[in-house]
Amino acid sequence: MGYSGGLDSAVLLHLLARAELPVTAVHVNHGISPQADNWQAHCETFAKAMGVPFIGHKVQVCREDGGLEQAARSARYRVFEKVMAPGDQILLAHHGDDQTETLLLRLMRGAGIEGLAAMDECRALSEGRSVLRPLLRVSREELELYARAQGLAWIEDESNADLAFDRNYIRSQVVPALTARWPVVNRVSRAVENLRESAGLLQDIALDDLRGCAHCEARFGESIDLQGFRALSVPRQKNLLRMWIRQLGGRMPESAQLQEGLEQVRAAADAQPAVTLGDLVLRRYRDRLYLTPQLQPLSDSVAGETVWRWDGMCNLELTDGWTLQPDKGWPAGEYTVHFRRGGERARPSSRSHSQTLKKLLQEYALEPWLRGLVPLIYTGDELVAVGDLFVTAKGPSQPPIWRFLD
Incomplete structure (x- = not known):
């Protein structure tokens, strides 16, 4: 499991140890805080006290990789992929308040249905591996009550008080105001379930459209029938492209990139557009539309x-x-x-x-x-x-x- 040493991961590790489940605590030392090495030492001590094997990894966080928060997340997942064997599951301690913050954060960024569906309780990775979040329906207040009753010690990251980070602002300024009027965690949990159901329907439509466009593997990437794609409405074209990108393991593109891709699809017949969509490229040749990896130019x-x-x-x-x-x-x-x-x-x-x-x-x-x-x-x-x-x-x-x- 991913063990940061914070309240939520301390509770999850304690619960797993009490249940005597075979688990290894994986701690990622981002090296951002001056206390990072002390936190790693604390986590190793706590894991050993619980009788749980411990793995600590120090990483370099590249701030240009989508900002500090995204870069730290990317670094963590690279570690998880490195230590996981085929068929392994990584348990993460995200809780209901995290889910609320994620939904609000994505809402402020203009996300669509799939983005607003927030975090999955279970998400498949490659080679039979998966991510599990068993605490998503539990509030932070409930976790703290449990931790204090069990006498658990946890780390408080000083960066959580920095309102320059959007998530911290939502956590400290927005969520408390909402919670004073509504049971936010429960309401968000229900909303996420509804959004996830709608997202599932969109995926079914996209898969049907993908098959209807004679989707097949190409020498490099995959391709679909261009005329069949053009016959779809613009919303269904966008929906198909998102599903296709996801199937190829690509990163979701910005809305502007997706719109540019659709405009190039409608370009003159002799055009050969190449539009970057996330980390993939949308190309056109003759009567087929291609989605390919990036091509490194030959020197x-x-x-x-x-x-x-x-x-x-x-x-x-x-x-x-x-x-x-x-x-x-x-x-x-x-x-x-x-x-x-x-x-x-x-x-x-x-x-x-x-x-x-x-x-x-x-x-x-x-x-x-x-x-x-x-x-x-x-x-x-x-x-x-x-x-x-x-x-x-x-x-x-x-x-x-x-x-x-x-």
């Missing part, structure tokens, strides 16, 4: 000078995740591999004459953003294959496998 030296030696038997790592792999009919041999240098010609085995490689890549419908990355495979000075697109008259019976391994 002139890599594109023009890099040559790989390949035995045709093992996987050959090229650059930035691209590989060549021998297919069933690909023979062992002494091959050299490099990228396009300009002016190449080739004669596919099915043709009687050669053409420029530029024209052939267009005919074989290779996406324009991949044409500088396609590997050219030679035996001596003889071009025998172009990626997985075709072999030449003097090449093997079929091309190798060319793929991107993220």
Whole structure:
């Protein structure tokens, strides 16, 4: 479990230890406070007193990573992913007051339904791992009553009093005023359930629309039918894009990015837009709309000078995740591999004459953003294959496998 040493995580660790559940306390030392090392020592002492294994990790927080709060959160999750084995669960001690603050914070940022649905009690990660928040329906007041009754000690982070942080302002100035009139934690819990139900319906609609647009895996990323996408209303187009990005594990884009993406989709037929959506890229080619990872541009030296030696038997790592792999009919041999240098010609085995490689890549419908990355495979000075697109008259019976391994 994530153990910061604060009230909520101290209570959760105590409850787990009393229940004799197999758990490890994971403490992330952000190094922001002058007391950070003392807090880590306190957490290790408390965990040992509870008979719980303890792991402490010191991290560097990059303030440019979306601000201090977001950067600290990103650093924590990187640690969690590092220490979790496939199938593990990370328990976090977020409580009802945290849920209230999150909803109000996102409301002030103009979030939509999915954002306002706030934190999940259970959220799936990769490799069968998951995040669990068992205290989301419990108020901070109830946690403090429990901690005092059990004689627990916890850390008070001095930064919680700094009103420069939006969450602290909401916690100290907004929530108390609301709580004086309404049972806020209970009301927010109900609202989040309703919002989550609505978000689930939007996801179902998006999945149906994604299937209706002939969604499929591409050589690099995924693609959908452009005409089918254009036939949807704008709200459904946005809903589909958000779901598609989420399925690919991307970060949600800003509203302005999403709007720019839709405008580029409607651009002239011969346009080849590339719009960044979070950490993915929306692209268009012919009658398909693509969502791909970022592509690192090749330097002139890599594109023009890099040559790989390949035995045709093992996987050959090229650059930035691209590989060549021998297919069933690909023979062992002494091959050299490099990228396009300009002016190449080739004669596919099915043709009687050669053409420029530029024209052939267009005919074989290779996406324009991949044409500088396609590997050219030679035996001596003889071009025998172009990626997985075709072999030449003097090449093997079929091309190798060319793929991107993220």
